[in-house]
Amino acid sequence: MSQGGGRSAAAVTTGTMEIVVALLFFGVGALVAWDSWRLGASWGMDGPEAGYFPMRIGLLICVSAAVVLAQGYRHRHAGRETFVERGQLRDVLSILVPAVVYVLGIQLIGIYVASAIYVAMFMALLGGYRWLRSIAVGAAVGLSAFVLFEFWFGIPLPKGFVERALGF
């Protein structure tokens, strides 16, 4: 890996990520423990209450997250390694952000049309394919999914206005 230069500059260090993730774990653990305590985590009339087991689970999450946090602090010099480089982060986001938009698209216009548009856009914009070819592949994916699930498996997937307009 080359040092310096725009691509290999660290966007986030491993140490920072360790702390963030350990804090998230601690938060989840505390949430689980708190909700279990609210439900009742002790010994009821007829045995352990609903929160008995999860309460202990939540506390264990908190304890282990705290230890990871402490270890991260003790070895904080080792934590200066790169978690993700800027260029890598851009690559990862370039696939993650469209995927999130795609999921939003499923909700709005149905899974078949959203999938076709998503595959076509991905190929054309990220893969550098010609639009005609991209649209052809996208349409093929959407159509084959439609035929497969609507007719063959008989499993209803989310549909939108396009399918409704066509009478499905």
Next chain:
Amino acid sequence: MDELQSLWQGFAVALTAQNVLLMFLGITLGVLIGVLPGLGGANGIAILLPLTFTMSPTSAIIMLSCIYWGALFGGAITSILFNIPGEPWSVATTFDGHPMAQQGRAGEALTAAFTGSFVGALVAVVMITFLAPLVAEFALKFGPPEYFAVYLLAFCSFVGMGKGSPWKTIAAMMLGFAMAAVGMDTVTGQLRLTFGSTELMRGFDFLVAVIGLFGIGEILLTMEEGLEFKGRSARINARVVLETWAQLPKFWATSLRACLIGCWMGVTPGGATPASFMSYGVAKNISKNGHNFGKGEMEGVVAPETAAHAAGTSALLPMLALGIPGSPTAAVLLGGLLIWGLQPGPLLFVEQKEFVWGLIASMYLGNIVGLIVVLTTVPLFAAILRVPFSIIAPIIIVVCAIGAFTVHNAMLDVWLMMLFGVAGYVFKKLDYPMAPMVLALVLGDRAEDSFRQAMLMSQGSLSILWSNWLVGSITAGALLLLFWPLITALRARRAGGA
């Protein structure tokens, strides 16, 4: 020999035209899943599981377990031809497999890998045939405390045998248990951790978690590595196969060791990945050709592949006999059993004889079918790998989204899948292990039930976990494994100080 008779009946169940067709379909899909980045045994089966809800359980498990064998085979193709392990357990195969391909011996390497896999799987299936009924019979004596102790043993062994930080293993595992607790409590009917959301009443489905963690997470990692497939071409013809087979018998000792390591690591939840590394390391130390390992030694392909398959196959033993899966993929199959209305565990061998022995017979047949399919279709799958990532990646994400949606026909699950994907990416980079988390999510409710029942029996005293020699020794073993990292650390410190 009751087992042989039952097995014979199992063959009668498995050998219908429809089931053999499903085997071919499953193996082919499995190899495809094993070859493509972002799709693996666990999430491939998770995606396809909803499609089997309407099939008979026996046919469904035959197809899904064949996908599993196929994925085990498929990992070797990418490792050898492209130096990219399609699955974590085929990382060790790249060490000698890819150098062999670079020397133009790809056909030999692939044949050795596939044959080694076949042998490993076969030995493991023979072991399952004779050992699983015994374990199941023994486990019929288990009560809730014994069951909880066995769960404890399974989860503690992740802490004891994991390579990374034991605290991270515990954190990830407990997160799995916490997610399993979300939704309606099976005993009191109270809502737990739903915070007033009706959508969360269903709880977190492990299938969605598996698709996100292993599918989307893997795609993100692949993208980060800026993957380019630069593969070697492979030609396998009958002559290469026969010539390679003629060389293989001299590695019998390596194969035997690999089978033993694999079976042991598969039954205990060590899994296929550590088994393949361990087998490679042992072979390298013992073999006369050890110094040549890493430069294209056939023995270095046979050792990890045989162990990985032996482990992958024997992971089904505890799943069938005890209801405790030895690997994430076995966990997904176990989830399938529950969905089809079967209760995994020792009673399966009594109440669902046809299902169990049909599955075991299909393991024999499936691996033979697998060997035939992979030996004849390698060029086809190598061609699929040459399809650029920018076409494959969006299609895989579409497939994952459909898979996540079909689990409960819920949009929330698709969003959760994305969330799990990001979590999978971060966890992988920070060494939080995902296998114990998935297993905890699958087994959480059952572990909790047995814990509660045990506590009811003893009126809340943990001493019930030592109330007789059986439960006592399992608990002691679990605690030994739990504190193993501490014990080794202390010993290392003492050795360093002396």
